[in-house]
Amino acid sequence: MDYCNKKYCLITYGCQMNLHESEKLGGILSEFGYTETKDVKSADIVVFNTCCIRENAEKKAEGNIGALKSLKRNKKDLIIAVGGCMTQQKGYAEKLVEKFPFIDIVFGTHNLEDFKELLLRKSENVKHVISVSEGDSRIKEGTPKMRSSFPNGWVNVNYGCNNFCTYCIVPYVRGREKSRSVDSVISECKELIDNGYKEITLLGQNVNSYGRDLGDVDFADLLGKVSELDGKFRLRFMTNHPKDLSEKLIRAICESDKTCRSIHLPLQSGSNRILKLMNRHYTREDYLREVELLRKYMPDIAITTDIMVGFPTETDEDFMDTLSLVKKVKFAGAFTFVYSPRGGTPAAKMEGQIPEEISKRRIMELIDCQNAENRRQSKEYLNKTIEVLCEGFDKKKNKFLGRDTYGRMAYFSGVEGLIGKFVNVKITKTGGMSLLGEIVDIGE
Ligand code: SAH
Ligand code: SF4
Ligand code: F3S
Helix, strand or coil: CCCCCCEEEEEECCCHHHHHHHHHHHHHHHHCCCEECCCHHHCCEEEEEECCCCHHHHHHHHHHHHCCHHHHHHCCCCEEEEEEHHHHCCCHHHHHHHHCCCCCEEECHHHHHHHHHHHHHHHCCCCCEEECCCCCCCCCCCCCCCCCCCCEEEEECEECCCCCCCCCCHHHHHCCCEECCHHHHHHHHHHHHHCCCCEEEEECCCHHHCCCCCCCCCHHHHHHHHHCCCCCCEEEEECCCHHHCCHHHHHHHHHCCCECCEEECCCECCCHHHHHHCCCCCCHHHHHHHHHHHHHHCCCCEEEEEEEECCCCCCHHHHHHHHHHHHHHCCCEEEEEECCCCCCCHHHHCCCCCCHHHHHHHHHHHHHHHHHHHHHHHHCCCCCEEEEEEEEEECCCCEEEEECCCCCEEEECCCCCCCCCEEEEEEEEECCCCEEEEEEEECC
16 A cells, blocks of 8 residues: 555544553554644544543544544545544444444554554455454553654653542553553653753653552652753643652652642542542542642642542532532642543442532532632732743734643743743733733743
């Protein structure tokens, strides 16, 4: 098959982990001679990298896959591939090709690295190539990457999850926790810095349990080692589990001049009864103690979180506990979700599923409460000058954008060549979450 001038279009759903997996898919397709297009219609291969964390994520992906039916009818050689978390669910791949018979390739989360072989198999005129295997304990290093988020480079530190929160599908579709070796992580970070990347984000479903399967190293050690690399760059990591956040790690964050003053610490609920049902292994008191400890070491640290409403049996009182904790902690940002039952998880079978209208009312109240806090914190930025790493250009706003060490986004006017530079920006206007400012000077 001649792959010259062929184009690929990648459509990604879900978390940062998935975004990074798509960079690997892009790398594999580029090695094959494909170039990228954002336009589905001009693509020779369309790859969906899916998410199944909530029902609406699945619906969205299925809707967009279905929409390709007529494109495929008019373009017989078009290859449609679907991978990611959705396809890794038991029995799902078969159901998917039954529903959408025009799909050519289905691959699971453990089969991404084999995508090249799957493409070759497809070129042998196989109708549906399906490759969804159970996870194994090996980590495949050396997959090429087509990075798409300069000046930030994503770096996996561990894969999978062992926590089995009762609502969550991730452990079923991503397999057990596996840590990459310190050397692999360090050499990837070094390569990024050598190539001009200015921000590194270490990725794992729970970075705090990094190294448990390796033995003599933990995430605090790893963070310390990455921080020691030469060059001016920022270091971020996500995401954390409150049950595993150690004082050693808090100290390591504090002592590292590269690590940003922000941490994402998913709370999920402020009710001890619900936290127990969720199998989270901490209480609201434990969570508050961690917040206190973080602020003891770093009084200015920005704490962001994930919160869910409408978990089975959640009462108004439970929800009030969540709301009161949110008010107490004063988060710098919160992702809020309505609980969505996921097939195969224990919570989906629990009695006391909450009607949608109640969950909706709760989430609106929660969002209002957090929005007020966002506005309050934004106001404190007025007339201050902050160091921002310019990470892109927003065509709609016609402004450059970048975040400060706390993760707060600022927009500003500027000339070409700013992306990847540290700039000092004076904030002139504040809104909900984002800030508007003017460049004072441009650094490295
Ligand atoms: N490993 C990460 C979470 C990954 S999923 C962690 O533990 O922090 C991101 C967020 O999605 C979770 O924090 C949770 O708030 C939300 N989420 C997970 N499963 C969900 C479900 N079934 N319904 C609604 N939200 C869910
Ligand atoms: Fe899901 Fe819990 Fe694992 Fe996060 S820690 S991925 S919420 S099971
Ligand atoms: Fe991420 Fe969604 Fe999978 S949140 S790990 S892409 S289920």
